[in-house]
Amino acid sequence: MQLGLIGLGKMGGNMAERLRRGGHEVVGYDRAPGKRDVDSLEALIGALSAPRVVWVMVPAGEPTRATVKELAGLLEPGDVIVDGGNSRYTDDQVHDVMCREKGIGYVDAGVSGGVWGLENGYALMVGGTKDDVAKVQPVFDALKPPSPTDEAGQAVPGAGFVHAGPVGAGHFSKMVHNGIEYALMQAYGEGYELLAAVDLIEDVPGVVKSWTQGTVIRSWLLDLLVRALDEDPALERIRGYAEDSGEGRWTVEQAIENSVPMPTIAASLFARFSSRQDDSPTMKAVAALRNQFGGHAVRGIQAEEVERPA
Template sequence: MELGVIGLGRMGQIVVDRTLEAGHDVVAFDLEPEAVATAADAGAEPADSVADLVDRLGDDKHIWLMVPAGGAVDATLEELEDHLDEDDVVVDGGNSYFEDSVRRAESTPAAYLDCGTSGGPAGAHLGFSLMVGGPEWAYDELTPVFDAVATGPDGHERMGPAGSGHYVKMVHNGVEYALMQTYGEGFELLHEGRYDLDLESVASVWNNGAVIRSWLLELCEEAFREEGTDLGDVADRIEGGSTGTWTVQEGLEQEVPLPLIYTALGERFGSRADDGRFSRRLANRLRYGFGRHEVPRRE
């Protein structure tokens, strides 16, 4: 199969690498020439514009967008519009708002798959978990690519119609916020509490058979190992927040109470006003662990 990939940052380059490794062909474009050169080094055919990428793809084009959510997706779709027809398939693998995906599915001439992607750059070697919304025939057609980018055939699933993939990913991120918050609170109590504990050891022993073992807890262990049990100079400031905000808004709209996710979101906003909370400093460092997001450091 031949795949066009637009957006070759932390996540897009992994889509390129895994698709190539599975024996498919890739044509790659990014606004940054250096990113295109990296993809070309990995074996992709480089393109110097969206139009050039489309020209290099054959009939029945398959194109994966991995650009930042929002304006970049609309701008790319606008450039693609005149080159697409109903036999083509566009996948948006970014963290787009699900209602934007419904709108885009209606206005894009090609079949449109909204694909929630979880696993982050740190999970590249395992493959991602992919939550896909959109027409069934397009999902079936792209299955060889999903098999390659995901952990394998079990790592992707069609959730339902347009928007459902990004809807499920939005809720996933809300859960992610709450889990980070609760690990943060537990470790904050251990850090401030009665015993002089080595938190890397605590995380390690919990990761070996405990009820609360998880990948996020492994990333806690990594954070304590790399930053020290007091998290060194990791700042009390958590960036991000859009996907959690959408989750809370949807909870309000559906009248489904989400007190933990709301609190975790509130902690993020609160972290930007003052300095000193241990739980927020851990969440800050964990976002590097799974997403390779920049870690704001204390002065």
């Protein structure tokens, strides 16, 4: 299948590579000249055969809004736009109305996998009509992780991909996913801080590593905390400062709007606000985890930013 991909950064570039490895043709555009295959959105559209599928992988907010608006003026009826960033679901609904007026399909795709998705695959939460999702399905199939198998060796359906509902459902699902992620990282960070605070524990990284097998709290995030501690056992090179990228706030706002109690996720969001005032060991662990799974920049002890290579 042929795909236009806009945004070839840490995730977009890896997604393009995974798709190419899967036998798909990707025409990529990025503002950075060294990464792109074409020099403009017009050239991108011209390089694709109708009906076209164009995947937008740029920062949420105004960059995505401007890109979708420009694409809607360039594409033709029957084409499909996919927003694979972390847009707010209400933006998707506005974009869908604008695109429908022109006969252009719109799909929102919540994507999880960070810098590890190239090798491991990406979990995908998708919103849109059945027809539009079907047009993009070969791309989704190539991006998602291999299906796990049950005891009989049969593939487990649904793992790593879901058509969650109409437009907006994909990014709403990813928003909740990221809210849960906030809470999980906060819990691991608090546990790390208590271990580090007492003289009784002589091998804090070893304790954390021991939890990765046979326990009910084992997870990929825990594996990444072990990795971070292997690289920096006392997290001395990282400030306890963690950004929030928006989804945690939106999740709490939706909890309030729908009268859903969400004390744990709310507390983890507020803890990130606190991290900007105190150099907390808990937030050092949270910052290290964000760096490990997503390549997000962290603040070093000299205030410079440090990124994991994509």
